Amino acid sequence: MIFEHLSAGGCQSYLIGCDDSCCAALIDPEISLIDRYLALAARDGLRIHYLIDTHTHADHFSATQQLARRLKVPVAMHRLSPAPCVDLALDDGEMLAVGKLRLRVLHTPGHTRDSICLCVEDRVFTGDTLLIGATGRTDLPSGDPEALYDSLFNHLLRLEPACKVHPAHEYKGRSHSTIGEELAGNARLQHRDRRAFVEMMRNLNLSMPTHLTEALRTNMSGGKTVAQMLADAAASVPFMSLAELKARIEAAGNELLVLDVRERDAYEAGHVVGARHLPRGQLELRVNEDLPDPTRRIVCYCEFGRISTLAAATLREMGYRRAVALDGGMKAWREAGFPTVPGSKQKPY
């Protein structure tokens, strides 16, 4: 078996492949690692056939939908997954054939209703059902401590003690443990009595994960994250540095149209010398009037450099082939000590 373990800020994902057939499956891929997965699969001579999420993640951004579109392979999840983009609904006891490998599904609800663990050869991918020295939490949507008790003690922990445990989260850099090690040393698993276990899980008082609503929105809909929207826009526009813009404003015969896309009060408080004001929210509706020449060289800026990237991408899409975004924003411009002017007076077009 070919086995690759990738980590992104505590989120663990796994690429497993059959060395006979070069067929592979990717488990719990995370959105920031898409290029790494594809590069690793290519390096190892693997073709990914399945994209699997062990459950609906509330704390990280799943890459399954995006990879599925790119690779044209199915997303596999438990049949209770609320995500509408699941192509292959799995149930307890079923197997996925990954070349000669057999990935056996254990339905282990508790962390979420749709949680599964995947057994293959000498190891089990435990998702957030069982972590090294901990268990998944049960206080997020569809979590249930009673169900987690059953999933652990009556299902998962009955695997061979030597079976390796590969969780979906690990924050201390450990690669894996075993079922036997967890049974012996995992503090949460020492509550073998159902009531004591449920009581303990109900009183963990954990803080909510960051990006909870965004993760659930995107993982359940296949929609884009804010970071993806910005990355897509950034990939479609060139940028100009602060120093380059300053030099061009100072140069004689400058033909650059500087466009401030912030709100009016921000523009009036202080803008780049000579900048015209066209807020991002009105961009599409006002371009015909405000920017009649689509061949004009335009540099957009905002406060932090994100909205201006979206604005420049929109302008390019609308035919302004020379629109670029400032690399940085007014905040960085002011911090660099570059000049600004207050007021509402605009340079004529």
Ligand SMILES: [Fe+2]
């Ligand atoms: Fe989770």
